[in-house]
Every structure is written in C-alpha cells, then in structure tokens.
Amino acid sequence: MASSLFTRRLVHSSFSISYKPQVFTSLLNKKLFYSRPKHTHTTLKTSSSQSPCVMSSLAGGRRAEYSTLSVSPKEPVVSVDWLHANLREPNLKVLDASWYMPDEQRNPFQEYQVAHIPGALFFDVDGIADRTTNLPHMLPSEEAFAAAVSALGLENKDGLVVYDGKGIFSAARVWWMFRVFGHDRVWVLDGGLPRWRASGYDVESSASGDAILKASAASEAIEKVYQGQVGPTTFQTKFQPHLIWTLEQVKRNIEEGTYQLVDARSKARFDGDAPEPRKGIRSGHVPGSKCIPFPQMLDASQTLLPADELKKRFEQEGISLEKPVVTACGTGVTACILALGLNRLGKHDVAVYDGSWTEWGAQPDTPVETSS
Numbered sequence: 001m002a003s004s005l006f007t008r009r010l011v012h013s014s015f016s017i018s019y020k021p022q023v024f025t026s027l028l029n030k031k032l033f034y035s036r037p038k039h040t041h042t043t044l045k046t047s048s049s050q051s052p053c054v055m056s057s058l059a060g061g062r063r064a065e066y067s068t069l070s071v072s073p074k075e076p077v078v079s080v081d082w083l084h085a086n087l088r089e090p091n092l093k094v095l096d097a098s099w100y101m102p103d104e105q106r107n108p109f110q111e112y113q114v115a116h117i118p119g120a121l122f123f124d125v126d127g128i129a130d131r132t133t134n135l136p137h138m139l140p141s142e143e144a145f146a147a148a149v150s151a152l153g154l155e156n157k158d159g160l161v162v163y164d165g166k167g168i169f170s171a172a173r174v175w176w177m178f179r180v181f182g183h184d185r186v187w188v189l190d191g192g193l194p195r196w197r198a199s200g201y202d203v204e205s206s207a208s209g210d211a212i213l214k215a216s217a218a219s220e221a222i223e224k225v226y227q228g229q230v231g232p233t234t235f236q237t238k239f240q241p242h243l244i245w246t247l248e249q250v251k252r253n254i255e256e257g258t259y260q261l262v263d264a265r266s267k268a269r270f271d272g273d274a275p276e277p278r279k280g281i282r283s284g285h286v287p288g289s290k291c292i293p294f295p296q297m298l299d300a301s302q303t304l305l306p307a308d309e310l311k312k313r314f315e316q317e318g319i320s321l322e323k324p325v326v327t328a329c330g331t332g333v334t335a336c337i338l339a340l341g342l343n344r345l346g347k348h349d350v351a352v353y354d355g356s357w358t359e360w361g362a363q364p365d366t367p368v369e370t371s372s
Contacts (some may be wrong), residue, residue, distance in 0.1 A: 027237070058166050068205065071159070076343040077168075077304050080188040080199050083161055093154055095162045098193075098290035099137075099170035099333065100126040103277060109215070110181065111165055115203040117196060121152050122215045123162070125170050125333075128177075131226040136331050137173075139244060141356050142237040144225040145181050150233040151217035155178060156183065163189035163196070176352055182238025191303040198301075206369020245326050245353040247360065253326070254287055254367065260319055261289040264329035264338050272370030273304065277330070281361040285369040286328070294334040297341040310341045321345060328353040328360075 071078065086092055096116050098108035112122045128148045130138040140148070164171040165233035171188045180188040189196070197203060200201060224231070246345070254258050265284055268274035270291040285291065296313045299305055305313070314321060325342060329335040332354045339350040353360075360366050 002192075003041060007217070042123045057073070067177055071185075071187065074343075074346075074348065076188060076340050078161060078187045079190050080196045080201060083117070083189055083196075084199075084201050089159075092160050093158045093160050093206040094189075095123040095152075095160060095174060096120045096164070096193075097123040097125055097162050097171045097174040098165040099173070100165075101277065101333075108165065113207045115193070115197075115205060117163065117193065118202060118204050120163075120204075121211055123152070123174055124215065124219060125173060127219045129223055131223065135359055137331070137354055139177060139180060140222060141225065142181060142239050143230055145177070146233040146235050146237050147221040147231065148218040148227045150235045152163040152214050153234070155234045156218045156236055158185070160186040161189050162186065165193050167192045167194050168298055168304060168337060168340070170333055172340045176243070176339055180240050180243045182240055183235075188304075191301055193329040195301060195303065242349060243351050245351045246364070247355055247366070250286060250326070250328075250353055250360065251366070257288065259324045259326045259351075261286055261326050261328060262314075262317075262319060262338055262356070263289050263291045264294040264327060264334040265291070265292055266293050269330075272368075272372065276357070276361060278358055281358060281366050284361070284370040285357075286360060287367050287369045289328070290319060292317050292319070292338060294329065294337040297337050304341060307344055310345055312367045313341075314345075321347060324349070324351075326351045326353055330357045331358045332356045 014213070016324065032210070070124075071082075087094070094117050096108075097114045098111060098244075100106040100108060109124070110118075115208045118123075128140060128145065129136075130140045139145075160176045160183070162171040166172060168188060168190070171192060175186050175188045185218075191198075193203075221231075250261065253261065263270050266274065269276065269283065269353055270289075274283070276283055292313060295303060297310065301318050304310075311321070321342075325352060327335040327338040327342075329338075330353060335352045335356060339352055344351045361368065
C-alpha cells in the first residue's frame with residue numbers, strides 16, 4: 001500500500017496522520033453560530049407517504065428527533081442545517097468529493113486535510129474511475145466501484161451526503177455515480193463546504209489516520225479489480241444503464257432526435273469561440289445540442305435554485321420537460337449539475353454522456369458545429 005502513488009502523496013503531506021482531529025472556528029463564526037435562531041426549519045418530503053416532514057436544526061447540537069430515512073430521494077439536496085442536525089446519525093455518511101479543474105492547481109486531498117466537515121471521508125473523483133481509458137474520471141465498472149466504496153466503509157443501508165469545496169460542483173458527479181449504481185439514498189449538500197463554514201459550523205483541521213487509510217484502501221481496491229483481483233465487498237451495486245450514455249448513443253441521437261442533448265459548458269466553448277482547456281480537442285458542440293452553462297442552475301451562494309427558477313432556465317433555452325434529456329459537458333462533471341437541477345424538477349431519469357466533449361471533440365470523425 002505504501003508504494004502506491006496515492007499513499008506517497010499522503011506521506012508527503014505536511015499533516016501527520018498521528019494528529020488527532022482538531023476543531024477550529026473563527027471568532028466571527030462563533031458569533032454567527034451562537035447568535036443563530038435556536039430552531040431552523042426545513043421541509044422535505046418523506047419517502048413513504050410523500051407528506052411534509054419538518055426537520056429541526058438544533059443550534060445547541062442536540063440530537064435531531066427524526067431519521068435520515070425520512071428524506072426523499074426525489075429531493076436531490078439537503079441543507080447545511082439539516083446535515084448539522086443529523087451529523088451523528090449512525091447510518092449517515094458524509095463524503096468530501098472535491099475536485100478542481102487542472103488549471104486551478106488545487107489539491108483536493110490536501111484541502112480536505114486542512115478543513116473538512118467532521119467525520120467526512122474523502123472520495124477521490126479521479127481515483128475512483130475507469131482505469132482502462134485515457135479519458136479523465138470516467139465511470140468505473142460495477143465491481144471496481146463496489147470495491148472502492150466498500151474500502152471506504154460504505155454499505156447499502158447508509159444514507160450519503162456528498163459535498164465539495166466550491167458549493168455545488170464535483171459533488172453532483174458523485175451523487176450521479178451512486179445513482180447509476182442503484183443507490184438512491186444520496187444527496188448533495190446545498191452550498192457545500194463554503195455554506196457550511198459561512199453558517200458557523202465547525203470543521204476538522206486534520207484527517208484521522210482511519211480516514212487516510214480508507215482513502216488509500218479505496219485507491220488500492222479499485223486498482224486490484226482492474227488487475228483481476230476481486231475481493232469481498234460491503235456495498236452491492238445495481239447498474240442503471242438508462243442514466244449513462246455513450247458516444248455511439250449520441251451519434252444515433254443526432255439522426256433520431258429522440259433526446260434533447262443539453263451542454264453545461266460555457267457559451268463561448270459551446271459556440272467554438274473559446275478554445276478547449278485540454279489539448280487536441282476541437283472546439284464547438286454536438287449538432288442539434290443546446291447550451292445551458294451549469295452556473296445557471298445555482299444562485300450567488302452556489303446553492304441550487306428553486307424549482308420555479310430552474311424551470312425558467314430550461315424553458316428559455318427551448319428545453320421541454322415533457323421530453324427525455326441527456327446532459328453533457330467537458331468531462332462529465334458539470335453535466336451532473338444539470339441533471340441535479342432537472343432532478344429537482346421531477347425528471348429523475350436524466351442520462352449523462354460520460355465521455356462528454358473531451359471524448360467527442362477528440363474523435364476525427366464525429367460531427368461538430370460552431371456558431372460561425
């Protein structure tokens with residue numbers, strides 16, 4: 001294990017795994033924390049009767065009087081107040097799924113060590129991926145995914161809350177991954193780590209030895225599967241093929257036009273006016289597709305817009321909510337933010353084109369349109 005790239009990266013970190021997790025909160029945040037109302041109420045639907053369930057976030061840290069089981073998979077996000085109230089629920093696991101564009105030069109695991117939600121595990125978006133392709137962070141096989149998340153200590157009975165360091169960004173990708181493998185009890189933390197910290201909630205300043213070992217074990221487990229070594233798992237997958245599209249399906253759809261393809265990249269990239277960030281990729285878009293840049297799903301605080309606002313965004317671009325939708329982007333990350341928004345609108349069967357533009361634009365024979 002110590003010889004793996006992942007482990008070497010951990011060893012070279014400035015944070016020792018022998019340190020016990022520390023909690024730090026600024027004086028300003030303490031003021032915010034203790035001055036917030038004693039009860040903040042959020043209403044979500046129950047999974048059984050679909051009637052409203054009131055969730056109380058207790059500023060004093062007392063245990064909430066409701067179960068995570070009551071949250072509906074039909075609502076794709078939970079608030080930071082809800083998570084704070086439920087953080088000690090035994091069947092609730094929190095995942096830090098932070099990931100950044102290569103040109104940002106940010107290391108998500110190092111940032112996880114510096115500050116993460118207490119008890120959160122690190123989910124490596126680039127590591128828990130298909131090892132048989134050169135395309136970045138593509139969906140792994142069922143066996144590989146099961147091995148990796150089992151190494152993280154996750155089970156099918158767990159409710160999962162996924163967050164990232166931007167607000168809503170790469171967490172949506174991991175939300176989609178779990179749904180593709182049949183796990184619907186997964187939610188994105190609305191506003192992510194920035195909103196958690198802005199709300200005055202504590203963060204841990206170093207990762208426990210157990211959390212680091214689990215992250216390393218997940219990387220090693222997936223590598224073993226691709227080498228033909230499959231061991232016992234605690235997490236069972238149930239693949240949902242309708243939630244993921246391939247290049248061949250996109251090609252067929254150009255002719256058939258059954259699905260609406262929506263691209264989450266910027267308008268400049270979509271139109272072909274701006275170069276792609278990765279070398280060797282043509283500029284433009286799939287013929288017949290439409291563009292809704294992913295930031296249009298979010299408000300200024302990087303939380304998911306209300307349903308009525310989301311509906312306007314799609315209708316303005318001529319997207320019918322009565323017809324099937326496939327989303328795409330650069331590498332299959334921000335396409336999942338569009339899927340998240342559509343999920344809030346009741347479209348729970350939206351597929352993501354996994355290879356997205358990095359795959360399509362690199363092919364010599366795929367048709368490409370531009371605005372000029």
